Structures are given as structure tokens and as C-alpha cells.
Amino acid sequence: MKTWALYAGIDWSKNLNDLAVVDRTGQAVAAHRFEATPAGVREALAVISALRASHGFSRKSVPVAIEASRGLLVTALRQHGQTVVPVHPATVARYRGRINPGNRKKSDAGDAALLANILRTDGHLHRPLPRHSELVEALGTLTRAQLRAVRTRQHHYLQLRSQLRAVHPTAVTAWAHLGGRLFRPEAREVIALAPASGSAARLTRRQIRAALERAGRTRLLDAETERLHALFQVAALRNPPMVEDALGREVRATVRLLSEACASADELAEAAGELFTQHPQHPIYLSFPGVGLLTGSRLLAELGDDPNRFATAKGMAAYAGARPFTWASGDSRKVLHRRTAANKRLAACGHHWAFSTLTNSPECRAYYDRRRAAGDRHTAALRRLFARLLSSLHHCLRHDEEFDASAWPRAPETPAG
Incomplete structure (x- = not known):
């Protein structure tokens, strides 16, 4: 200053x-x-x-x-x-x-x-x-609120799973093989209908099918109905009737909290995506591999649009926790991961962003593989990849250009055998 x-x-x-x-x-x-x-x-x-x-x-x-x-x-x-x-x-x-x-x-x-x-x-x-625009300030409010909603959703999910183990253990594994597990609307709908082993065993096929339809399921209704009906008929350890009823009421209350948290997280994510697309720099963010509306919203919200905030790409990477720092005292000298002196929300977002590029960009995958071959562990390789992506993002924002994958070194071609 x-x-x-x-x-x-x-x-x-x-x-x-x-x-x-x-x-x-x-x-x-x-x-x-x-x-x-x-x-x-x-x-x-x-x-x-x-x-x-x-x-x-x-x-x-x-x-x-x-x-x-x-x-x-x-x-x-x-x-x-x-x-x-x-x-x-x-x-x-x-x-x-x-x-x-x-x-x-x-x-x-x-x-x-x-x-x-x-x-x-x-x-x-x-x-x-930094002097961000009003749009970025509003976007930051939405993305941070959405992140808090996600954490609340995860808390209620873990709470529900713990409660089900005490009153309805079959429900814990009934949707374990499907994406989302207990987050699935159909799972929450069926559990709210029958929150205990006794009430689940008394469900008819018609009741189960109606619950699946209310949750929005349209495919393989008969097969899913039969699967759940047969699963709930298997004998399981049970509590005394009055205790089971009390525990079931507790499960229903937690299901309502989980449903509300899921709706809040989805609503805030949608609002953040709509606001993100109004910013003139959003095409630059979306041009990068692995960046969707929510990831782009979080990146823009945490980095901001003040053109004077980051003079160099190294400064941006250090702010995101993607560059190491040196600790030296006497004869001791260590290069450590920057944990505290960084934006933790941006660092977490960068970890997921770098991981998602492994299946979306051959160039990013090749860079990750080279770092792994050089001795980096998985997290360290992702952190280096994140720093590399931020360097490209800093250049693109400075010059108002979209990402060009040809600027990255390509993976060596495998000789035909």
C-alpha cells in the first residue's frame, strides 16, 4: 500500500x-x-x-x-x-x-x-x-449459501442413515447400488411412507408404485416395485412396537429436513448458474474442460472480476492454495503445501475441477500422468494440475480469450504394435 x-x-x-x-x-x-x-x-x-x-x-x-x-x-x-x-x-x-x-x-x-x-x-x-462488480458480489453470496446448503444436506443424510440403522436397516442398503443413494427422491418418498421395518413389510405393491411415481420415476416401475417389495419382506431385527413408532416419527422428521436441504441446494445452484451466465466473462470459464455452471460460478465468485487483483498467475495460484511455500529455519528447509494462507473454498473447488478434467481433457490427463510418473501423489498431482489450469485462466482473462487446448503439451502418441 x-x-x-x-x-x-x-x-x-x-x-x-x-x-x-x-x-x-x-x-x-x-x-x-x-x-x-x-x-x-x-x-x-x-x-x-x-x-x-x-x-x-x-x-x-x-x-x-x-x-x-x-x-x-x-x-x-x-x-x-x-x-x-x-x-x-x-x-x-x-x-x-x-x-x-x-x-x-x-x-x-x-x-x-x-x-x-x-x-x-x-x-x-x-x-x-478488491473492487468487484455488484454481479460478482451477488454471485459470491449465492455460491457460499449453496455450499452451506450442501453441507447441511450432507449432515441430514448422515443423520438419516444413522437413524435408519436403528429402525429400518434394509432401507440403508436398498438404494446403495444407485447413484445418489438416500438422496434420491424415490428413496425419501418410500422411507417417509414407511420409516420402520414393520411398516415397510406391510407396504403393498400398489403403495410402493404410487410412491415411486410421486417421486418422479417413470422407467422400470414394475421391476423396481417388485425389487423393493421383496426386499422389505425379508425378516429383520425390530424394536418393540411403541419404540419403533417413536423412532419412525424421528426418521420422518429427518426425511423432511433432508428434502428441504436438497431443494435449497438445487434452488441456490440454479440461481447461481443463471446469474453466472449474465457475466461477460462466463464464456471464458465455460471454455475450460471440466467447468460447468456451478464450478464456473464458484470460480468467478471467489476470484472476482477486479482486473488489478492478481498481477501474476503465481499470485492467483497462491491465493487458491495451488502453490507451495518454503519453511526455513537454520539448517532446516521444507517446501510445504499451502493450507491456511489460502482461500479454502477456492482450493476445494479447484480439487474437484482438476479431478473432473481427467476424463474430459486428454491434455490434462497427460499432464496428471506425467506428474504421477515423476513421483507426485494423487492430491499433489491434482494440485499441480489446478495451478496449471489457473495459469491458463489468468492468461485468458487478461487477454479476453477462450481456452485453447492446443496450447497444452499433448500426450506422446503410442506407437502401433
């Missing part, structure tokens, strides 16, 4: 926020407490604007440090054109201890001044928030 004339820090809370402004020498030049309201934000910005040191000074040239990267206050500051620099609370705590190791007291006004001084002394170590 370049040298500024003034530096500001905001210690935020639910209701009242403290603003402090210091000059280049660390001298406090302003302090103000304001509410988290539109009028309060205007008051804080007016305090900064009143500190006109020269005709070249502008309120927007004062960076603001705050212990948050999102929220209504951060959004309001950015909408007014203010440069916002997020600082992790753990970093602030360490700075506080460095200044006065024996004092453990916390002061909101003191923390605001401390944030301003962090920018003054070590501003070059902290990056301001």
Missing part, C-alpha cells in the same frame, strides 16, 4: 462504532463514535472530510482498517468510495500485546486507533478489499 497522509481505523460493534484517524507520525487527529445507520456513516465520513490538509487531499484517499471483510458497515463504506482494508482480529490482538504486553484491557477507542496505526506502520502487508 502506498504512503497516505492520513490513516483511519474503525472498531465496529452491533450498535456503536469507534472511528480514529492518525497522521503519518501516529498523532491522533480525530476520533468519533457513530451508530451503524446511514446517518451515522455519513457522520463518520464527514469527520474524515473535515481533515483537509491540502487541496490535493480527498476523503477517498484515506484508507480505513476494520476487523471485517463483509457486512453492512463495510458495504456502506465501499459504496461511498472509501478504501477498506480488512485486518484479522488475531492480528489486532498481537499488535495490542506488542504495544503493551502486560495490559490485557480492551478499549474500543483504543482499538480504532490501533487499527489506524497498523495501516500506518505495516500497511504494505495488508491488502484492501
Whole structure:
């Protein structure tokens, strides 16, 4: 970060926020407490604007440090054109201890001044928030919500499977050979109809067929009906009737939660895909092998569309956790996988993206095989492939070009035998 004339820090809370402004020498030049309201934000910005040191000074040239990267206050500051620099609370705590190791007291006004001084002394170590478009900000909200919905869906799936083992063990394996298993609508429909071994054994073929039809199944209805009917007739260990009924009610409740989580994840994924296709860069993302609407949405949401965010492809790969870092101390030197200092959502998305290219791109498969032959393990080879894909993505975004597989080294041809 370049040298500024003034530096500001905001210690935020639910209701009242403290603003402090210091000059280049660390001298406090302003302090103000304001509410988290539109009028309060205007008051804080007016305090900064009143500190006109020269005709070249502008309120927007004062960076603001705050212990948050999102929220209504951060959004309001950015909408007014203010440069916002997020600082992790753990970093602030360490700075506080460095200044006065024996004092453990916390002061909101003191923390605001401390944030301003962090920018003054070590501003070059902290990056301001990138300036993404509104569409990308909305896309990021949708993709992260969809990821949370997927995790909730997985939680209810594991919960349902555990409950079924105690009351209806046959249902755990009834759809195990099919894609989706208990996530399948037909599985949830049949289990909701008969959540215990006793009620499942009393199901008629007509009831099972009707449940499959309600779930949307249209093919091989008779065969699937017969298979499930025969499976449920097999004797299984059972609980006492009253206990079985209670456990069955619990299973029905979990099935409803699982169905709601599945619907939420699908709805958010569809909304993210629709928003993604409105962005002018979406054809570039979709031109890469293994990238569909959801993967492209997550990549665009996490990388953003600020053209000045990543100056080099190495910086983009490091942000995604696809480049290693060197740990050195004395005679010890290690090259390790970047785990914490990276965007974990982007790293997870990149792992799945690289894996999906193995069956969609001969060039990517050849690169993966070369890395495996060189001694890399599966995860390390995928990580290197992800870094290579990000390098190509960085080039394509910089030059507004779609991906060209011919730019990758092709696999050597196998001689005819």
C-alpha cells in the first residue's frame, strides 16, 4: 500500500462504532463514535472530510482498517468510495500485546486507533478489499449459501442413515447400488411412507408404485416395485412396537429436513448458474474442460472480476492454495503445501475441477500422468494440475480469450504394435 497522509481505523460493534484517524507520525487527529445507520456513516465520513490538509487531499484517499471483510458497515463504506482494508482480529490482538504486553484491557477507542496505526506502520502487508462488480458480489453470496446448503444436506443424510440403522436397516442398503443413494427422491418418498421395518413389510405393491411415481420415476416401475417389495419382506431385527413408532416419527422428521436441504441446494445452484451466465466473462470459464455452471460460478465468485487483483498467475495460484511455500529455519528447509494462507473454498473447488478434467481433457490427463510418473501423489498431482489450469485462466482473462487446448503439451502418441 502506498504512503497516505492520513490513516483511519474503525472498531465496529452491533450498535456503536469507534472511528480514529492518525497522521503519518501516529498523532491522533480525530476520533468519533457513530451508530451503524446511514446517518451515522455519513457522520463518520464527514469527520474524515473535515481533515483537509491540502487541496490535493480527498476523503477517498484515506484508507480505513476494520476487523471485517463483509457486512453492512463495510458495504456502506465501499459504496461511498472509501478504501477498506480488512485486518484479522488475531492480528489486532498481537499488535495490542506488542504495544503493551502486560495490559490485557480492551478499549474500543483504543482499538480504532490501533487499527489506524497498523495501516500506518505495516500497511504494505495488508491488502484492501478488491473492487468487484455488484454481479460478482451477488454471485459470491449465492455460491457460499449453496455450499452451506450442501453441507447441511450432507449432515441430514448422515443423520438419516444413522437413524435408519436403528429402525429400518434394509432401507440403508436398498438404494446403495444407485447413484445418489438416500438422496434420491424415490428413496425419501418410500422411507417417509414407511420409516420402520414393520411398516415397510406391510407396504403393498400398489403403495410402493404410487410412491415411486410421486417421486418422479417413470422407467422400470414394475421391476423396481417388485425389487423393493421383496426386499422389505425379508425378516429383520425390530424394536418393540411403541419404540419403533417413536423412532419412525424421528426418521420422518429427518426425511423432511433432508428434502428441504436438497431443494435449497438445487434452488441456490440454479440461481447461481443463471446469474453466472449474465457475466461477460462466463464464456471464458465455460471454455475450460471440466467447468460447468456451478464450478464456473464458484470460480468467478471467489476470484472476482477486479482486473488489478492478481498481477501474476503465481499470485492467483497462491491465493487458491495451488502453490507451495518454503519453511526455513537454520539448517532446516521444507517446501510445504499451502493450507491456511489460502482461500479454502477456492482450493476445494479447484480439487474437484482438476479431478473432473481427467476424463474430459486428454491434455490434462497427460499432464496428471506425467506428474504421477515423476513421483507426485494423487492430491499433489491434482494440485499441480489446478495451478496449471489457473495459469491458463489468468492468461485468458487478461487477454479476453477462450481456452485453447492446443496450447497444452499433448500426450506422446503410442506407437502401433
